[in-house]
Amino acid sequence: MSHSVQQAIAALSLPPEWRWHVDVRRRRSTLGIEVAPDGRVLFAVPADADPTDVALAVRKRLPRLAEEVRRRGERPPEPVKELVSGSSFAYLGRRYRLRLIPVEDGRRVRLYGGWLELPDYASPEKSVQAIAAWYTERGTAWMRARLPSLQSRVGVTPKAIEVRALPDHWGSCGPDGVVTLHWAVMQLPPPLLDFVLVHELCHLKVPGHGPAFRREMRLVLQDADHRERWFAVDEPMLWRGQVRPRIGR
Template structure:
């Protein structure tokens, strides 16, 4: 991986060349690190001169990621393990049974109960329970989010054409041009105040498809403490996983 020197710090970056690009773009992401996209023909000295000028911004952005909580190890799907829903943790109880050929999952009396075929190896058990938890979160999460829509849509005078929880690897939410809202299904592991923030965030994009000053003013008018909620999601988002 290429790098450039800024003082005593060597900053690594990934480099991508795009023939149709006219300028140099630099992004800093928690998972991807420093990513640089350049047009054809850019010399290394020219690129490093630009990176040197942007180095304070790059370092500041990168240092902010140090606060982010590391994602937990993947779940093992064993009795006693905890699973979050709307900010609370609930224990899992696993029953191995000889009379079934497929795993099941229910939530009952404050805990998750899984029935798993005795013949399953751990890998097969974990795969099936992962999928069952994912479907459970999507089903119950959508019901809860529709409840919250009944609170925030009238307040904002905005309503989505549809709302759906789905797999989104790099985003928490998306508002499309036809006002459909898609939320990352993992968000329902977070406290309800964080779910509400994401919902208001995406509803506001129906009126403002950007992050302009007017957009944030609208979010603030509905949720004056949105910055604290946004920061919680930035720092703790990686913990919302299976």
């Protein structure tokens, strides 16, 4: 099946520079199209999908898809941080300066006195893990507190919500009903966090990103289109853990 669908999509003469592939998902009932942050395109199709129907659906979405791929291709390089006192880190849309503190038993990453305090570990990897763990812990608490209001507006109840690192997306909604968000989104201001969370909750009702999905988003967030444009500006700036080596360490 996937080979036939792949041939049907290839016959559409997609731009040669596009990187795309077909993924057959048995639990899907409709076509889903996903564009990864690096511009790769995934066509998620049901196991019984008709190749001709898939090709027609892709053709209808080509203008919007081409714009999304173009935008992804123009992304600036992934942000890189220096783990030195004074470096800037965002949390809930606000900026905090990093302050390195001595490594002592029981000391953890925390916001204190307007600073983001980080034990001065010798290993950059350990420092990144500590910061990511802090975002994860704070993000999990924030998302779980925000979830009841938003899920009632969407009309769904996810099985669980998780915050952790994701390889290619800022959020995902699994077939088991678990909504997962990347810890890095906790750098965004609350209106954009709502946008990301509502996006995944709406996927519990509507797979893919077609007209039905966009209508669902607008029902929950009347300014969904504005937030989407805002998110497109802010999300390339999200730090995902890349750091520069520290001189002399």
